[in-house]
Amino acid sequence: MDTTVYVPSGPASGPDPRREDAVASRARGLTKVYGQGAAAVRALDGVDVDFAAGAFTAIMGPSGSGKSTLMHLLAGLDQATSGEAMLGTTRLSGLDDGALTRLRRDRVGFVFQSFNLLPMFTAEQNVLLPLELAGQKPDPAWLDTLVDTLGLRQRLTHRPSELSGGQQQRVAIARALIAKPEVVFADEPTGNLDSRSGAEVLSFLRRSVRELGRTVIMVTHDPTAAAYADRVVLLADGRIAGDIVDPTPDAVLAGLDALRTLETSTGSAVSA
């Protein structure tokens, strides 16, 4: 590794980025109900979970397990029916749209499955957009670090249509990190990529945690992708169904298999 890597002094960087007791994001009794009456669906059902700062956590589960809903609530994209989602020490339930917008702008970063870059802007303009929206000047050293870490130096003046999927997603990661957010939420970041580009993107996410001291929470249904994380939280039927620390693909697969067995038999959580 390059030893001259720039470590930021942003809000998320505590004394030790990998300190276990610092919690970046937290759910307490988090419940989300869609619809009403007979048509009501409990997407999340009293979830309690902590996500450590300076860690790379994956949320896994089968379709309909509520993993996307959990992320929406933690990121302040949606409001919970009951319970509490917290970013650091900030409770999200009481915030109005303006406050949520500022929170997303200043303290949260997003990486989307379909990249969602603005087609009329160059890669560099896309990366700098969150700062521009906030009316802030970019930190040139941090920008350099991101560009070099993500290997975007030669691509800065290109438009999204001139970039491959993997390159686009790397631009999106840089965009998510540029404001030095406390947490980066990644929603199936490899879903639209071939396996090589996917692996590349995942290692970049891991490097941003290990080398740049960021916190990443990733939703995925791909065990191989989940294995890049420091920890995997398993979700089923809107509840926490398991927790795997330092996962390997095999361990994740085993956990998922256990879930499937559970779905067919009884309903108690497994712990790997």
Next chain:
Amino acid sequence: MLRLTLAQMRRSVGRLTAAAVAIAIGTAFLAATLVAGNVLQRTGYDSVTAQFGDADLVVTSGAAVQDLDTVRDVPGVVAADPLLLGGAELSNGARTTYQMLLAQPGDERLASVVAQTGRVPAAAGEVALPATTLDRLDAAVGDTLEVRWSSPSDDGEWTEHEGDVTVVGLADDPAGAWSAYGGAGLATTPDVLEWSGEAAQDSVPAQLLVVTDGSSQVQADVTTALDDADVLTKREAAEAAVEQITGSGNALVMVVLGFAAVALLVAALVIANTFQVLVAQRARTLALLRCVGAVKRQLRLSVLFEATVLGVAASIGGVVLGLGLAQVALAVLARADTGTPLPSTIAVTPTVVLVPLLVGTLVTAVASLVPAREATRVSPVAALRPVDAPSVSARGGRVRLALSLLLVLGGAAGLLVAVAASAAQVGEPVLLLGLGVLGGALSFVGVLLGAVFWIPRVVSLAGRALATTGTSARLAAANTLRNPRRTATTSTALLIGVTLVVLMSTGAASARRSITAGLEDHYPVDVAVSAVGGAGDESVPASVAAEVADVPGVEQVVEVPTASVVLGDGTFVVLRAPDPAEAAAVLRDADALDRLEDGTVVLPAAREDTVTEGDTTVEAVGTDGEPTGESATLRAVHSSLGGVDAVVTPATLRGLVGEAPVQTLWVRLDPDVDAATTALAINDAVSSDAVLVESAGAERQQYENLIDDLLAVVVGLLGVAVVIAVVGVANTLSLSVIERRRESATLRAIGMSRRQLRWMLAYEGMLIAGMGAVLGTLLGLLYGWAGAAIILAGMGEMQLALPWDDLLMVLAVALAAGLLASVLPGRSAARTSPVAALAVD
């Protein structure tokens, strides 16, 4: 396929609504115009019918007043009277007016004008007058007025006559038969003939009104008795008369229909835009249809069918709207008592309904032709490709570019030739005007055709300037360039309306200024108060200047000593000697007397060709026209001064003839007051003195008001096109919002506030509308100046004007419209949940 088309329409109903609004406004305009034409015609028919009273037969031509007895002798004729309209100048003290007077028929069944109070005139020297005329003359029933007329004597010379008349009644025209003539009064037939100067003639041609006993034979008998005169029934006569007089009314309707055509053209652009977007959005569905076996023709027909259904539905709405508006306008007008009795309801004829319906549907269908062709170009493979956003990046082909350049260059050349030839006064003015209009129209079509090439570039430049102001603006600027064709079409729709508005406004301003300049040269003084009398050397009484100065609206009064002289070349001229400083303040053209100093004589522009500049001997002449022997040598200088009088300094005049009488007062009026009213007030103030009040200012203002009124009407009519274009801007923005739903959500997710998102749309709207307005303004200025240069070249000194107020207003309206157009799309964009950014389609 049909069911599928309808299902697709239901899904796109919101998107189609804006297009429907555009076409509905256009057809409403068309329907209302046609209804107005009908009302105009019917009103004309009604008033003509009213003129005939209760006559059964009308002898429309081939008869004279002197034939009355012949007609009355025909068996079956109950009564017969001439329909004779004359006029005379009536005055009450200083107030004078010209009044149309109708010969009072002997039989009241033939009367169209009756006495509301008092009675109808029964003897010579009696008149009944409309209330407005009595007001104008400040007279009442029972007063005696002075009447003046002229008549030809045997040797062909016209001589003036004066007499007294008594107002015996208040004339009322209940059916509005004569409202087109400004109302008619009544007098006896001999008086009308006398005042028309026709009393001495043996045969005065006139229409004759006849009441019969109802037998059908009478018409033929009267015809025979009058030796083949045209004898028509009342109905036939009215129809024939309307045929004749609505020539001008139809021309008016034709002009308004021209404006309706502009509105529909703009609507067509809006529709073409909408369908282009719809086709682009449905690219996947269309490709899927192609995959499962739809042939190109079916797709094209599907789009055309959709357009036709939309066209019919929107046109029906438009016709209903237009008829409703016309009915409301009629009701308002009827209440506002215009003096013309209007029908209480509009007549819904097949033409009024079917023409707008057909035109509206046709315009919609034609506008969708290009998008329909695009629909067929969608490749079946597109269904298999993951499509993120439909992209239409076509900028238009080379043929279009070449055609556009050809039209612009050719048209501009024609326009330039016409301008140059007009300036050089060569060629027939009407032909040059035709060439100019043709050149202008062709080049404008070229500009519109080429819009897709150059508008995006201009918008990009403006956007780059705007982008420095913030992120929302930068995003907006980038967004306008994503679909150059759509931006171009949307801007073009507004550009058309703005170009025409500015063209009219610039042309009117130039015409106004040129006419004003011409009038100022002709009549450098607003009001002149001159001494009158036979001797020729009377002074204006000393008290008059103070009396005039006290009249509200008078800014300045200058006493002008005057003498008559003979110049060195033997020509006679009147010398005016106002104080130079005062003269500069009172003259409209203040620079005219720049070279006035002691020892010079400033000649009017009219003498420029006959008297050379330089020393000339000036000899004073007396009231008898003979030289008095007083003379001096003065230096003659030319000037732009209007009129025929020369100007010297008071000192120069004193040196020549000693103290000269103040024969005239020059009066300057406050430019904001009504000159005619003020002139009348001055007239009233000095009515006891022997002075004559002449007002050039009133004439100038009359011209200016006429131009202003015409301009207001034209701008109002073009306003409809601008409104449709604004609907188009809103439509384009909302379509963009729908297309960029995920992008908006992404922006919201990464920290854009709702406010910033709304502003982004607002900037985009203002950029599109503002550019349309700026470019339209530039084009309008060029065309307006070219048009003014061609039309006004013959009027001598031509002045190009820049109507700053109007231009700023156009820009402000365009920006406000762009902002307004973004309100609804902005709201819907801001409502997008950031969660949508995570969705995968």
